[in-house]
Amino acid sequence: MDGLPAPWSGLCLYAPRLPEAAAAAAQQGAAAAVAALGPGLLQSAILGVRGWSGQWLRADHADWPEGLVGLPGAPIALSWEGDLGLLAAPGVAIVGTRRCTATGRAMAREYAAAVSAAGGVVVSGLAAGIDAEAHMAAAGRTIAVLGQGLAAPMPAWQAEVRRRVLREGGLVLSEYAPEMHADVWTFPQRNRVIAGLSRGVVVVEAGHRSGAKNTAHHAMEYGREVAAVPGWPSLPSFAGCLDLVEEGCGVVRGPASVVALLAAG
Structure with missing residues (x-):
């Protein structure tokens, strides 16, 4: 800092x-x-x-998005590029691990497409894996919340996903100084914005220590609905999802479960 x-x-x-x-x-x-x-x-x-x-x-x-009003520790300003009007639409966060399975990628795409088709907005963090798949399948109805400033450098693959989000009509947000690089603390802090912008959070695939669990816990603190894909007990990449189910979160049974979160809150 x-x-x-x-x-x-x-x-x-x-x-x-x-x-x-x-x-x-x-x-x-x-x-x-x-x-x-x-x-x-x-x-x-x-x-x-x-x-x-x-x-x-x-x-x-x-x-200013209604979902951030009154939240503890909410940002006091956001830099942005894209379609600011998406902030007024109901959103569902679709998040998960960077090291996801092919099945997890497919589910992220399916759920994001369903939310977009239903008139909702997909919120995620523009990370590799589940986040990127969700953004790219949302047909432009997506909000990417960065863990760095909008003018800071990023990997080529991430920059390409960002360009696609904007090209298709999406929105990119950051609470950080434009040139500020990502750090270990910026991603957990960013997660609270993802949770705040969403009526519900879907964790597609996450390990025990995944940032997606952090997003889910912020959502629970804010009174949002949280649902997780139970996955396979033998796969570490779904262990965090099972943790959330044990904590009392909902279970994702298919696209309909995800779309239903648009009416939550």
């Missing part, structure tokens, strides 16, 4: 240099933190980063 411009560090809610904004966010929510920072400071933080010419959305804006 020390490498961030001082104004921007407040946007990440770990704001040692902006204690008033951090306190306002903790006590009154993201919109209060925006007021504490002031629109001028926010604008200089976002638009003043070298090489950044993109767009940003504050928590006090009319287009």
Whole structure:
């Protein structure tokens, strides 16, 4: 965090240099933190980063997603590219491991296509494996939430998926400074945004320590519906799904189970 411009560090809610904004966010929510920072400071933080010419959305804006309002630790601004109108559509998060099976990939595609066909939006994290398959099968009705800034470099395969999401009419979001690289802590933090934007979370395939379980736990904390594919007990890549079922989460029995989550909440 020390490498961030001082104004921007407040946007990440770990704001040692902006204690008033951090306190306002903790006590009154993201919109209060925006007021504490002031629109001028926010604008200089976002638009003043070298090489950044993109767009940003504050928590006090009319287009701010309803799913993030009032959530503990919600971001106070999001940089974005694509179709911001997708934030108004009901969303289902489809998440899972990077090291997935061919069966897991096929299920992610099937479920994402079903959500898109039903008029919903697929939310995921633009990671390899389950996330990427879900984004690519959503026919543009998808929101990708990054664990890095929008102007930071990314692997070629990931950049191509991102271009496809945007080309087909999707939306890409980040709460981080545009040039900020991904770090070990940014992905778990990103997961709370995925959960907040979704009416329900579907975990297709996940190990015991998968980030998808982290997303599911955020969703449970926020009162969202969570369902998991039970998979095969002998495969480690489905162990996290079985953990979630044991915790009381729903069981995905097919595309209809996933589409039903659009009506949750």
